[in-house]
Amino acid sequence: MNVKDVIDKKNIIISNTAMSKQEAIEKMSSLLGANGYISDIPSFQKAVNKREEEISTAVGYGVAIPHGKSEGVDKATIVILKNLSGIKWGQEIVNLVFMIAAPASANDEHLRMLSTISTFLMDETFRAKLLTAMTEDEIYKDLIEQDETKSQEDDLKKVTEDGGKYLIGISACMTGIAHTYMAAQSLENEAKKRGMKYKIQTNGSTGVENKLTAKDISEADAIVVAHDVKVDTDVFEGREFLDIPVKRAIDKPQKVVDDALALSSGYVKSDKEIKSEETEDEGKGSSFARAFYTHIMSGVSYMIPFVVVGGIFIAISFMFGIYASDPKSDQYNIWAAFFNEMGGNAAFKLYVPVLAAYISWSIADKPGLAPGMIGGMMAMNGGSGFLGGMLAGFLGGYITKLITKKTKNIPHTYQGLISVLLIPLLATFVVGFVMFFILNTPMSNLNEFLTTWLKSMNGSSAFVMGAVLAGMMSSDMGGPINKTASAFGLAMFASKIYGPSAALMVGGMVPPLGVALATLLFKNKFTNQEREAGKANWILGACFITEGAIPFAAADPLRTIPANVIGGAVGGALSMMLNITLQAPHGGIFVIPVACNKPLLYIGCILIGTVITALILGFTKRTLSESEMNKHMAAGII
Known part of the structure; x- marks a missing residue:
C-alpha cells in the first residue's frame, strides 16, 4: 500500500490555535466523520484513547502518531494536523500529528502505514518541509514526493537494468579540494547502487587523478562532466556527455545518472519533460x-x-x-x-x-x-x-x-x-x-573609491561588513553565496585591502569547527556516525575546508545552517572591528602565524564563532534516546 492510497488532501489541517491532546483527537476525528471516512466517531475516539492510555504515541521529533482500529471506520486513512503552537502529548510537545484510522477488519494494514510514516518522519529534512509548508496542498505534495522517493530507493536496492553498465566522468571545482571529490563520490555511490561499473576522474588541486583512458571512453555507457571550471572534453572525441555544475552531481546523483544514460542512448525527451525540467531549474540561471x-x-x-x-x-x-x-x-x-x-x-x-x-x-x-x-x-x-x-x-x-x-x-x-x-x-x-x-x-x-571607502570603515560599519561577509561564507558552504563573498574578498585583496580576507576565512573555518565542538560537548544529541564525522571536522576546519559541515547541514538544515551563519558572522564581525588583516586568503591555521597582523586576536575570533555555533547546536538539537540512536544508525543518517 502506498501513502497516496490513504492520504486525502481534505484530511489535512493547519491550525495554530492552542489545544489539548484530547481536543486535537476530537477535531481530527470529526474531520474524518465529515469527509465520510468514519461512520461512528465515538467508537473510533474510544479506540484511539485506549491506545493512548497504554502508552503515549508521541514518538519524539515533535511528532505524535495516534492510531486506532474500529468498527466505526469505513475506510483506512490518515488525518494530519500541523500546529506550530505546540500540543502537550504526554510528556512531550508536538507540532505534527499523524492519526491513523483503520477498519476493525483490517489485518496489519494500519501497522504497515504506521511503519511507513515513522520511517518518513526520521528524516529531519522532510519534517522541516512539513513544518514550513504554508498550505494543505504543500503538505500533501511533500508526503507524496517522500513516498515516491522511498519507493525509488527501495527499487535501487535490487539489481536494476543498469547493472553492468559503465559510468565514467570528470569532476572539477574551483579550488580542486572538497567539492571535486564529493561530486565524484556521489556519482560513484549512485553507480554502486545500480550495480554499474564506474570511473570518475578528479581534476583536483594536486593534479588529475584516476585519469580516463581511451579504452574507458570507448566502453562507457554514460558520461558525466561535473565542473565549475573549464575541463578538457576533447578527450571524448565527439561522444555525448552530460554537462552539469558540480553541486548538481552532489545533490541529485540519481537524476544525473538517469540523464546521462538517456543522453548516451539517444533518448529524446518529450516537450512535457523538457518543460518540467525548465520549471524545476527556474531561478537557477540561464x-x-x-x-x-x-x-x-x-x-x-x-x-x-x-x-x-x-x-x-x-x-x-x-x-x-x-x-x-x-x-x-x-x-x-x-x-x-x-x-x-x-x-x-x-x-x-x-x-x-x-x-x-x-x-x-x-x-x-x-x-x-x-x-x-x-x-x-x-x-x-x-x-x-x-x-x-x-x-x-x-x-x-x-x-x-x-x-x-x-x-x-x-x-x-x-x-x-x-x-x-x-x-x-x-x-x-x-x-x-x-x-x-x-x-x-x-x-x-x-577601485580607488572602494579602497577609500573600505579603509575608512571602523567600529560599527566594519562590524557589519565583517558579519555580512563571514555570514555569506558560512551560509551555503561552497555554494553561490559563498563564492560571491569569496570573489569580493579577492577583489579587495587585489587592492591591498586585507580585512575582508580575514573575515571570510573566519566564516569558512567556523562551521566545521563549530560542528566538531558540538559533537564533543553534546554527545547525546548526535549519532555515532555524526560524532565520528565530527572528529574529521577538526582537521577540515583548521585547514579552511568548510565543506566538512555539509553532511550536518543536509541532515538538519533548520538548526545547523543558522548556527553556522550566526557563529561565522559574529567571528567575522569581531575580526573586522578589531582591524585584523590576513595577507593570504587561503590556508587556514597554517597561514595565520605569518600572514595575520594580530594572530592571537584572530584565533580568538575564530574560537568565539566556533563556541557560538556549537552552543546554538547544543541547545536547539534534541537529546536522542538509545533506540533513536540505533534507528539513525540503521538509516545511515549523518
Missing part, C-alpha cells in the same frame, strides 16, 4: 549565467596559488620589519628583500594577469591566453586591478573567439600563420585599445 560562472571560476582557480604564495611571502618579509625590504631603510634585511621580491614584485603582479588569461582561455582555449594575459597586465599597471582584469579576460576571450570564427574558412595552408600571428595580434590590439583608452580610467576610479 546557460549564459552558467557559462559566465564557469569562466570566472576557471580564472580564479588558476589565480589562487599566486595569491596565496604572494601573500605569505610578503607577510614573511614584514616579519623582519615593515621597511626591512627597502635598501634605503635602517631595517633592511636581505632575506626580507628576497621574500618581498618573490611575493610583492613577482607573484602579486602576476595574479591579475593570470586571472584574465585563464578567463580568456576558458572562453577561447589556447589562442585566448595572450590577449587575456596582456589585458590583465594592463589592468594591473593601469590601476583597474581585479575588476579590470576580469573584464580584460572576458573581452580577450570573446574577441579571440569571434576572430577565430570569422577566419575558420581561410585555406588550411594559412591556418598556422593565422593562429600564431593574426588571431593573437588582432585580439590583443582590441583588448589593449579598450583597456588603455576606455576601461582603465573609470575602473581605476572605482
Whole structure:
C-alpha cells in the first residue's frame, strides 16, 4: 500500500490555535466523520484513547502518531494536523500529528502505514518541509514526493537494468579540494547502487587523478562532466556527455545518472519533460549565467596559488620589519628583500594577469591566453586591478573567439600563420585599445573609491561588513553565496585591502569547527556516525575546508545552517572591528602565524564563532534516546 492510497488532501489541517491532546483527537476525528471516512466517531475516539492510555504515541521529533482500529471506520486513512503552537502529548510537545484510522477488519494494514510514516518522519529534512509548508496542498505534495522517493530507493536496492553498465566522468571545482571529490563520490555511490561499473576522474588541486583512458571512453555507457571550471572534453572525441555544475552531481546523483544514460542512448525527451525540467531549474540561471560562472571560476582557480604564495611571502618579509625590504631603510634585511621580491614584485603582479588569461582561455582555449594575459597586465599597471582584469579576460576571450570564427574558412595552408600571428595580434590590439583608452580610467576610479571607502570603515560599519561577509561564507558552504563573498574578498585583496580576507576565512573555518565542538560537548544529541564525522571536522576546519559541515547541514538544515551563519558572522564581525588583516586568503591555521597582523586576536575570533555555533547546536538539537540512536544508525543518517 502506498501513502497516496490513504492520504486525502481534505484530511489535512493547519491550525495554530492552542489545544489539548484530547481536543486535537476530537477535531481530527470529526474531520474524518465529515469527509465520510468514519461512520461512528465515538467508537473510533474510544479506540484511539485506549491506545493512548497504554502508552503515549508521541514518538519524539515533535511528532505524535495516534492510531486506532474500529468498527466505526469505513475506510483506512490518515488525518494530519500541523500546529506550530505546540500540543502537550504526554510528556512531550508536538507540532505534527499523524492519526491513523483503520477498519476493525483490517489485518496489519494500519501497522504497515504506521511503519511507513515513522520511517518518513526520521528524516529531519522532510519534517522541516512539513513544518514550513504554508498550505494543505504543500503538505500533501511533500508526503507524496517522500513516498515516491522511498519507493525509488527501495527499487535501487535490487539489481536494476543498469547493472553492468559503465559510468565514467570528470569532476572539477574551483579550488580542486572538497567539492571535486564529493561530486565524484556521489556519482560513484549512485553507480554502486545500480550495480554499474564506474570511473570518475578528479581534476583536483594536486593534479588529475584516476585519469580516463581511451579504452574507458570507448566502453562507457554514460558520461558525466561535473565542473565549475573549464575541463578538457576533447578527450571524448565527439561522444555525448552530460554537462552539469558540480553541486548538481552532489545533490541529485540519481537524476544525473538517469540523464546521462538517456543522453548516451539517444533518448529524446518529450516537450512535457523538457518543460518540467525548465520549471524545476527556474531561478537557477540561464546557460549564459552558467557559462559566465564557469569562466570566472576557471580564472580564479588558476589565480589562487599566486595569491596565496604572494601573500605569505610578503607577510614573511614584514616579519623582519615593515621597511626591512627597502635598501634605503635602517631595517633592511636581505632575506626580507628576497621574500618581498618573490611575493610583492613577482607573484602579486602576476595574479591579475593570470586571472584574465585563464578567463580568456576558458572562453577561447589556447589562442585566448595572450590577449587575456596582456589585458590583465594592463589592468594591473593601469590601476583597474581585479575588476579590470576580469573584464580584460572576458573581452580577450570573446574577441579571440569571434576572430577565430570569422577566419575558420581561410585555406588550411594559412591556418598556422593565422593562429600564431593574426588571431593573437588582432585580439590583443582590441583588448589593449579598450583597456588603455576606455576601461582603465573609470575602473581605476572605482577601485580607488572602494579602497577609500573600505579603509575608512571602523567600529560599527566594519562590524557589519565583517558579519555580512563571514555570514555569506558560512551560509551555503561552497555554494553561490559563498563564492560571491569569496570573489569580493579577492577583489579587495587585489587592492591591498586585507580585512575582508580575514573575515571570510573566519566564516569558512567556523562551521566545521563549530560542528566538531558540538559533537564533543553534546554527545547525546548526535549519532555515532555524526560524532565520528565530527572528529574529521577538526582537521577540515583548521585547514579552511568548510565543506566538512555539509553532511550536518543536509541532515538538519533548520538548526545547523543558522548556527553556522550566526557563529561565522559574529567571528567575522569581531575580526573586522578589531582591524585584523590576513595577507593570504587561503590556508587556514597554517597561514595565520605569518600572514595575520594580530594572530592571537584572530584565533580568538575564530574560537568565539566556533563556541557560538556549537552552543546554538547544543541547545536547539534534541537529546536522542538509545533506540533513536540505533534507528539513525540503521538509516545511515549523518
